[in-house]
Amino acid sequence: MYLSAREKHIIDYLLANEEGLTIKEIADKLNVSSRTIHRDIQGVEPTLHQFELRLEKQTGVGLKLIGSVDKRNELRDMVNEIKRDEYTPEERQQLLLSILLQKREPVKLFTLAKEIGVTIATISNxxxxxxxxxxxxxxxxxxxxxxGIEIQGDEPNKRRALRRLITEKVSEEELLSLLEVHRAKSELKDQTSEKLLHLIDVKIILDVLATLHELRERGESIADVSFIGLAVHLSLAVDRINRGERIEGHLNKIEKITQTKEYQVAKKLVLLLEEKFSIEIPPIEIVYVTMHLLGAKQGDEGGLLLQETSLDLAIRTKHLIDEVGEATGVTLRGDQSLLEGLVSHLKPALFRMEQGMTIYNALLPKIKKDYKELFLLLQKKVPEIFPKWEFPEEEIGFLVMHFGSSIEGAKHKRGLKAIVVCSSGIGTSKLLATRLEKEIPEIRELTHMSAFDMSQDKVLEQTIVISTVPLPSIESYFLVNPFLSKKEVDRIRHSIHTKNWVKADNSERKAEIVGQHDEVKEWLKEDALTKLESIQQISNLINSILTQFELKAWSHLLNTNAFIQQLAQYQEEKHLVENSERVAEALIEREQLGGLAIPGTRLALFHTRSDDVKVATFTVHELPEPMQMRGMDNEEYEVSRILLMLAPEIWNKQGLELMSFISASIIESDESIQRFETGDEQAIFTLLERNLKEYLITKLQK
Incomplete structure (x- = not known):
């Protein structure tokens, strides 16, 4: 049976979308006109008839495949077994690239034409x-x-090209399906295997995914956003090393990279891979793995501004938020979630751009279409605020998702719980969550979860699961696009009301709760107590921070290191730290990693987390005379006051979030900066007290 490449794709799409697809949706997927799809459908229908299937045209839905499940499965098996007789031009070019990038010697034009099954003239074009x-x-x-024909260039650049080929040919969803296949120990689907056939051995990817999962189970932090990209990077590295291809030369700033905690994670990972594949991996590969981890690092541990994130970045980000808010007419200042989300994304994004690393944004065409004005606005504003970096469209697209999430975010009264599962990082996840909140106000609580950690026992009663990736291990869930179409919203809402989970009004909702059995009442009670306990913890932390706060004026000044030791010793005398020498070492080490002076101010923020810190504190220290210090932008600044922030190494989420909030409030406005620069102890305390009270109120309202 002969099927062209497009006809095969059309059948695949119809089988995968049981709810139906419009002609335009199919045309957009295949990048052709609707007229072309109408013509191809005529060629598909005879094949469908052979399997007792037919196409039904439904208003508002489009084309829907009608027939028994068994016959649909027979058709799917047949299509996957058919030898492809025709490639689209795009597929031919991808295949050419995959062949040439992996050859170590020139390939004759005739050989390529014969292998792909087209004329020499076609291959030449x-x-x-x-x-x-x-x-x-x-x-x-x-x-x-x-x-012959040969691709010449450095090995790292060849790997970058191969990575892009893989991400263009195989979606994150398909690679996640590979992981699910591995977990379920089921057979690999021919379709995915075929797409990867010319690029990399599928078994290598499976083994790499298993190794990454093993490392996460041992407690090592690998952000979800980097999981798939890292799997592709490592799989290519293993494959290339097996082929005898090695990275030569040296990278800039290797010494600095080897001092990061990500480097230690990369070393453990490389050791596991050496055991798994019985190969020797050169040390330079560890550096590249570290760069990948740094380039995808997300601030999902809480306390973003307590980590290595510079306040210079936060200042620029706040400026960007204000500019976008003014241009769109939406008040965005004060959205702590937006600030943290942007800083979380921008820190690794700037690292990627400095290192010449690229990122693939599969949603970019959709973002540019659905958020055209916001995309153009950010394309204009970002270079003005970040002039040292050249932002590609892919990075702008991710920023659009963060701003789109904040702008569309609307608070509604909710009555259900939902788990949101995404594969494309925090921006996508937040965008989907806010659209759910807006479109389905019945949802009262949203939880974000990794596809890797998702399991059936996490799905409690009256909880719906909405995912952008397939979840074979979950009994019931909604597979949606991150942009959540009207059809998908209607399907979710219909399912909710069919189950009678949500009542029409508040009085009925009260009656429902009153009528619930004791076990559910107990669950609601425990849920409420947990929230109150969290609020109590925050309240106690605020009280402790304000109690220990002071503005201390120092009468004499030595060099920077000696002064840091004095600060630590003073904290020990007040019984706030146990070992002042180790605390001072940690502060000095942090200062050496990067400047701590806040650009455009006379302030410097010294901060660290240490096992020797007994009580978290935030204090201000006035110098007897200004001191020259390196800023967070590597420029020199004159500093007259040092802000000191200390916290325990192992601390709860509430504490990290609170200290992060304090850090952000320092640069919240010109008034705030001026108060910290020149205000007396009472003036700064009053500002701090006001901000922390507002912070507590926001927590009470959630």
């Missing part, structure tokens, strides 16, 4: 287009008569 694509990766296609 494809190679012209492929050559342009390679330029973005600093690779050159060499074509010489009697020599």
């Amino acid at each position: 494809d190679l012209n287009k492929v050559s342009d694509w390679l330029e973005a990766f600093q690779l050159e296609m060499v074509r010489k008569r009697s020599y």
